[in-house]
Amino acid sequence: MSVTPADPRALSLNTATVKVRWDLARMIDGCARHGIRGISPWRDKLAELGVGEAARRIRAAGLTVTGLCRGGMFPAADEAGRRAAIDDNRRAIDDAAELGAQCLVLVVGGMPAGSKDLAGARAQVRDGIAAVLPHARAAGVPLAIEPLHPMYAADRACVNTLGQALDLCDALDPGGAGVHARAAADGGAWAPAAVLGVALDVYHVWWDPDLDAQVARAGAARLHAFHVCDWLVPTRDLLEDRGMMGDGVIDLRRLRGLVEAAGYRGLHECEIFSSRDWWQRDPDEVLATMKARHAAHC
Amino acid sequence: MSVTPADPRALSLNTATVKVRWDLARMIDGCARHGIRGISPWRDKLAELGVGEAARRIRAAGLTVTGLCRGGMFPAADEAGRRAAIDDNRRAIDDAAELGAQCLVLVVGGMPAGSKDLAGARAQVRDGIAAVLPHARAAGVPLAIEPLHPMYAADRACVNTLGQALDLCDALDPGGAGVHARAAADGGAWAPAAVLGVALDVYHVWWDPDLDAQVARAGAARLHAFHVCDWLVPTRDLLEDRGMMGDGVIDLRRLRGLVEAAGYRGLHECEIFSSRDWWQRDPDEVLATMKARHAAHC
Numbered sequence: 001m002s003v004t005p006a007d008p009r010a011l012s013l014n015t016a017t018v019k020v021r022w023d024l025a026r027m028i029d030g031c032a033r034h035g036i037r038g039i040s041p042w043r044d045k046l047a048e049l050g051v052g053e054a055a056r057r058i059r060a061a062g063l064t065v066t067g068l069c070r071g072g073m074f075p076a077a078d079e080a081g082r083r084a085a086i087d088d089n090r091r092a093i094d095d096a097a098e099l100g101a102q103c104l105v106l107v108v109g110g111m112p113a114g115s116k117d118l119a120g121a122r123a124q125v126r127d128g129i130a131a132v133l134p135h136a137r138a139a140g141v142p143l144a145i146e147p148l149h150p151m152y153a154a155d156r157a158c159v160n161t162l163g164q165a166l167d168l169c170d171a172l173d174p175g176g177a178g179v180h181a182r183a184a185a186d187g188g189a190w191a192p193a194a195v196l197g198v199a200l201d202v203y204h205v206w207w208d209p210d211l212d213a214q215v216a217r218a219g220a221a222r223l224h225a226f227h228v229c230d231w232l233v234p235t236r237d238l239l240e241d242r243g244m245m246g247d248g249v250i251d252l253r254r255l256r257g258l259v260e261a262a263g264y265r266g267l268h269e270c271e272i273f274s275s276r277d278w279w280q281r282d283p284d285e286v287l288a289t290m291k292a293r294h295a296a297h298c
Numbered sequence: 299m300s301v302t303p304a305d306p307r308a309l310s311l312n313t314a315t316v317k318v319r320w321d322l323a324r325m326i327d328g329c330a331r332h333g334i335r336g337i338s339p340w341r342d343k344l345a346e347l348g349v350g351e352a353a354r355r356i357r358a359a360g361l362t363v364t365g366l367c368r369g370g371m372f373p374a375a376d377e378a379g380r381r382a383a384i385d386d387n388r389r390a391i392d393d394a395a396e397l398g399a400q401c402l403v404l405v406v407g408g409m410p411a412g413s414k415d416l417a418g419a420r421a422q423v424r425d426g427i428a429a430v431l432p433h434a435r436a437a438g439v440p441l442a443i444e445p446l447h448p449m450y451a452a453d454r455a456c457v458n459t460l461g462q463a464l465d466l467c468d469a470l471d472p473g474g475a476g477v478h479a480r481a482a483a484d485g486g487a488w489a490p491a492a493v494l495g496v497a498l499d500v501y502h503v504w505w506d507p508d509l510d511a512q513v514a515r516a517g518a519a520r521l522h523a524f525h526v527c528d529w530l531v532p533t534r535d536l537l538e539d540r541g542m543m544g545d546g547v548i549d550l551r552r553l554r555g556l557v558e559a560a561g562y563r564g565l566h567e568c569e570i571f572s573s574r575d576w577w578q579r580d581p582d583e584v585l586a587t588m589k590a591r592h593a594a595h596c
Contacts, residue, residue: 116549118505151449153505154531154547164507207416207451209462233452238533249452251414 003257006298010185012038012066014271018283034287038267040067065101072106074128075121089132096141103144103224110155144199144224162214190265191220201227220263240275245293301555304596308483310336310364312569316581332585336565338365366394370404372426373419387430394439401442401522408453442497442522460512482563489518499525518561538573543591
């Protein structure tokens with residue numbers, strides 16, 4: 001597959017990438033300063049400003065909200081825990097609606113502490129998503145299940161492949177009825193988003209031998225977000241050693257070609273957890289590097 | 299699925315578990331002393347004694363050789379590197395034959411340094427296995443492709459699911475013609491091993507949503523080895539932080555039930571990479587703990 005370089009207008013900043021040294025207000029200003037047109041806030045950053053003020057500032061800066069991170073974390077040891085998770089997800093859906101976010105990203109959760117029942121956790125995830133889906137539909141907020149790398153299956157997310165995520169989508173939202181049309185990188189509207197779809201982060205799925213087929217299966221209606229970073233060799237920490245695009249082994253341009261061939265026209269969100277490297281740097285350097293690497297490698 | 303505790307005669311020691319403080323001679327003596335009836339040496343340990351002497355001592359101790367670790371590492375940056383890997387695999391097959399090993403474990407290799415071509419590496423693996431298969435068949439040594447956890451896809455093994463490994467088996471060894479009958483945990487002979495099959499290590503596959511179906515698909519002829527340890531939460535290192543059975547989140551008894559339901563009657567090989575914990579302990583304590591945990595959790 002021959003793929004031309006990414007449209008520079010497609011870059012979006014996930015707030016995790018500069019979360020240590022900037023607050024949300026500075027991130028919004030930084031995006032404007034660097035000509036980055038999208039942002040995807042985590043809820044801890046949203047809490048700094050309050051969702052109403054955050055939404056006003058993001059709109060004023062002309063940024064597309066490519067997602068809100070995150071809902072999910074459904075499995076719990078008891079019924080009270082499960083109910084609390086569902087309530088929290090409904091609040092997250094409300095926040096996503098107020099922000100005009102293109103989706104609420106779901107990191108679905110792992111096994112409750114002490115449990116070895118992976119199938120049980122997966123059943124709790126299915127039931128949790130089913131419980132919040134009507135609220136998402138009513139609010140017009142697409143939910144994006146993010147399959148996480150299998151190394152997070154125990155404690156963060158027991159949905160670990162794109163195929164598994166799409167099986168959930170097909171079971172809970174058969175047919176993938178659209179919620180609303182989303183903004184495309186070039187400013188136009190694109191395909192309506194199914195109420196239930198996926199957030200595809202290259203870090204989590206690049207290794208999957210079934211990836212090409214599953215991206216095609218997802219199609220435009222289920223592809224709610226596309227996240228980029230890189231897989232470093234060696235990787236020194238399971239959580240906080242992601243690489244900047246180009247510093248690792250992922251063929252990013254090929255993967256972008258895959259999602260575009262499936263109909264994706266949305267932005268490319270850069271999300272880098274990097275406690276030893278990028279989190280330590282001047283965020284203006286990080287954003288400038290993101291832009292250059294996005295152009296060179298995505 | 300209700301599964302009775304494991305047959306204590308089924309435990310086998312993978313030499314990686316005590317590699318730091320014992321040489322192979324002491325491991326062989328240690329297995330005899332602890333009533334452990336199987337061993338699976340790595341080639342570095344084999345080199346200490348020479349394969350002939352190692353084979354004599356292992357036979358004298360009455361141990362079943364549940365595998366030789368390891369062949370594989372097929373992808374290389376150039377043709378000379380690929381040829382060297384194939385030659386090395388043929389030598390490993392000869393060593394496995396001399397040891398009477400039930401299989402040669404293949405850790406297939408990742409992408410050559412600097413490459414982002416995962417599909418190309420996978421094609422090199424397929425071609426490498428095809429190149430050594432006639433030698434394995436002639437020597438009567440089953441090859442066991444070990445699908446490694448996706449976190450090793452870049453640098454250790456680009457075969458990352460059981461389904462992917464079985465696709466390779468079916469492509470290169472259609473029908474799975476038998477090489478020889480293998481020893482069962484109870485001392486009897488069991489199903490003939492296909493020349494190409496898999497080594498199933500719970501650490502690498504426990505998270506896989508497709509695991510149950512793929513184990514059933516493998517069947518007795520393709521299940522060449524079953525490795526046990528545990529997945530710790532948190533896992534502090536990608537390579538050397540495996541847990542002793544019972545210390546993590548894997549439902550080991552369920553997984554043993556799965557392989558037995560598919561016809562597996564072989565031993566349970568304990569392979570623990572643990573630079574901070576088990577490798578620091580007295581190996582006699584490690585072996586005693588292995589036995590107790592195998593009985594309690596497998």
